[in-house]
Amino acid sequence: MKVSVIGAGNVGATCADAIARGNYVNEVVLLDIKEGISEGKALDMWQTAPISSYSTRTTGVTNDYTATADSDIVVITSGLPRKPGMSRDDLISVNAGIVKSVTENVVKHSPNTIIVVVSNPLDVMSYCAYLTSGLSSNKVMGMAGILDTARYRAFLATEIGCSPRDIQAMLLGGHGDTMVPLPRYTTVSGIPVTELVAADKLEAIINRTINGGGELVKLMGTSAWYAPGTAAAQMVEAIVRDEKRIFPVCAWLNGEYGLEKVYAGVPVVLGKGGIERIIELQLDDSEKALLNKSAQAVREVMDVYDRMQTA
Numbered sequence: 001m002k003v004s005v006i007g008a009g010n011v012g013a014t015c016a017d018a019i020a021r022g023n024y025v026n027e028v029v030l031l032d033i034k035e036g037i038s039e040g041k042a043l044d045m046w047q048t049a050p051i052s053s054y055s056t057r058t059t060g061v062t063n064d065y066t067a068t069a070d071s072d073i074v075v076i077t078s079g080l081p082r083k084p085g086m087s088r089d090d091l092i093s094v095n096a097g098i099v100k101s102v103t104e105n106v107v108k109h110s111p112n113t114i115i116v117v118v119s120n121p122l123d124v125m126s127y128c129a130y131l132t133s134g135l136s137s138n139k140v141m142g143m144a145g146i147l148d149t150a151r152y153r154a155f156l157a158t159e160i161g162c163s164p165r166d167i168q169a170m171l172l173g174g175h176g177d178t179m180v181p182l183p184r185y186t187t188v189s190g191i192p193v194t195e196l197v198a199a200d201k202l203e204a205i206i207n208r209t210i211n212g213g214g215e216l217v218k219l220m221g222t223s224a225w226y227a228p229g230t231a232a233a234q235m236v237e238a239i240v241r242d243e244k245r246i247f248p249v250c251a252w253l254n255g256e257y258g259l260e261k262v263y264a265g266v267p268v269v270l271g272k273g274g275i276e277r278i279i280e281l282q283l284d285d286s287e288k289a290l291l292n293k294s295a296q297a298v299r300e301v302m303d304v305y306d307r308m309q310t311a
Helices: 010-024 037-046 089-109 121-133 143-158 199-210 212-220 226-240 285-310
Strands: 002-006 029-033 057-062 071-075 114-117 140-142 245-254 260-271 274-278
Touching: 002 057, 010 029, 029 037, 029 121, 037 057, 037 089, 071 089, 071 212, 071 226, 089 114, 089 121, 089 140, 089 260, 089 285, 114 121, 114 260, 121 245, 121 260, 121 285, 140 143, 140 260, 143 199, 143 226, 143 245, 143 260, 143 285, 226 245, 245 274, 260 285
Parallel strands: 002 029, 002 071, 029 057, 071 114, 114 140
Antiparallel strands: 140 245, 245 260, 260 274
16 A cells, blocks of 8 residues: 655654554655655654554655555645735635645546645645546545544543543534534543533633634644644545544535535545545534534635636
């Protein structure tokens, strides 16, 4: 099995390292446009293999997509972070150009691959990759829900004073301030979270989750990488091992949840076919309203992308 990670920045390198350490693929190719960066990081990773006892070979290349040929899965992390003075439309324009070019090169050399998008704005970049690739929608997805629920679970574990391993949670919608955490579907070893956390504290944790990315940017001056990179690697593992894991994933909806032709986070079954099934939860009226609001926000960003393509 072969996995390629496009973009050797903090997120891409973390993702490649996590996949290699998992020891479930033969090769990880790390590609970047900056000379020597991916080669150096891949070599550094490979030198940890004797220490950490894994066999996955890591290889770095500079803008050479032939090295990614026949990849079973490709993770796209390429793109620029939003900078001061840059509008949302500016960010979409720049990153869509990058993701489109990357996707074209990826499918040229790996026409049967599965694509996991991490680049931001996540939902519309998944849409861009889907349109560009020509692949079926079950093979093009975005990583968001695993990261967002991980933050939610981590905050809950701190509040409750328990292991995050015992917390199960679900979250729907777009990746951003319209995401929809679902307390009704959140449990701690089967115990409803509402029995362990007071309503006001739970609301504060949900708000902190929604603004989780911004909190880290304020602290570090840049976006997160450990959790996003590891989250993408977990998706890769579920696909490679055909684990049939149920994760919240940014998926193309075509009627599910009453939503048409939009990318949004929903629970799916991940296996060797990519998204093998979208699970439709029985939402109450308030949850449906929040999901519809989130989907509408995503559609507005997708519309910006569509207008750029026809301009």
